[in-house]
Amino acid sequence: MRNSNISWTKSTWNPWIGCRKVSKACKFCYMHRILEKGGANPNTVIKSTVSFNAPLKWEKGRKIFTCSMSDFFIEEADEWREEAWKVIKQTRQHTYLILTKRPERIKENLPIDWNSENYPHVWIGVTVEDQESVGRIHYLDEFGCSVKWVSFEPLLGEVYLTGKELSIIDWAVIGGESGNRKGKYQFRKSELSWFMSLMYQFEKEDTPYFFKQFGTWYHYNQFKLKDWKGEKQCENFPKSFEIRQYPKTNYYGKKAH
Ligand code: SF4
Incomplete structure (x- = not known):
């Protein structure tokens, strides 16, 4: 998709599209919600014939969330990943x-010539939704x-990092869950203190974070926040909730030291 409504x-x-649930964070997966609504089976992973080569046509550089409707490292995509x-x-x-x-599948599925010089424009991250999933880091x-990077979204519990x-x-995204009020795909509450605890930990380390x-x-x-995902801030809220930083990078996306 050329333009995304995902703010980061x-x-x-x-x-490829489609994915199997593997984690508590997957419970209300938006990809499952969207594909089921369209009558498709979200558990079946299919190669996309229409968009596989799309980035080749985009001349101007942009940040691209890769596999927003699947998991880049899912087993079913092993035969297509090299081409990607x-x-x-x-x-x-x-x-x-x-x-x-x-x-656990990242290292074995990197390209043979992988290193940060050949692929300085690739940022790899994991989702951490609670203390139990911190081991992914x-x-x-x-x-x-x-x-x-690490996406702490949907944040489902307080997380303490060593x-x-x-x-x-190098970079963290923090956020609560979005979803429907009723039906199969709902949302769970994240406590404000869980967000603030993470922000505090990153501020102490001077690690850039993006509160989504x-x-x-x-x-x-x-708070009755105006938009359904709760992206817009409340007046008189701590300024930490307005922080939307990125890692400092050079032209190719490589972190600048
Ligand atoms: S796309 Fe992501 S959130 Fe959805 S089922 Fe796969 S791993 Fe879970």
Whole structure:
């Protein structure tokens, strides 16, 4: 998709679509919601014939959330991933943001010529929704990458990070869950204190973070936030909730030191 409504990216690119749930964070997955609504089976992973080569046509560099409707490292895509890496390698004008809940598969599924010099424009991240899933961060330490990041969305519990875990993270996204009020795809509440605890931990380390949204719960209940995802801030709220930073990068998306 050329333009995305996900606030931390400019575009999304889905070389394949469909995914199996593997984590608590997947419970109300928007991809499942969208595909089911359209009558498709979201558990079946299919290669996209229409958009597989789309980034080759986008001349101007942009941030691209890669596999917003799947998981880049899912097993079913093993036969297509090498081709996707080729598209990525040929388009260094873009910055590819890859996010996975299958971090144990990252290292073995990187391209043969992987290093942060050949792929400085690829940021690889994992989702962490609670303390139980913090172990995913350690998989990011198994390989080099210009920006290693973590999405704490939907945040489902308070998370405490060790010094080692904080040292691995170059950038973090923080947010609550969005979803429907009724039916199969709802939303869970994130406590404000969980957000603030993470922000405090990152501020202490001087790690850039992007506070994305409070979540739909705060739209219908406390604060009555205007938009359904709870992205717009309340007046007189702590300024931390307005922070939308990115890692400092050079032209190719590589982190500047
Ligand atoms: S890994 Fe991502 S795309 Fe796959 S089911 Fe979970 S939330 Fe959905």
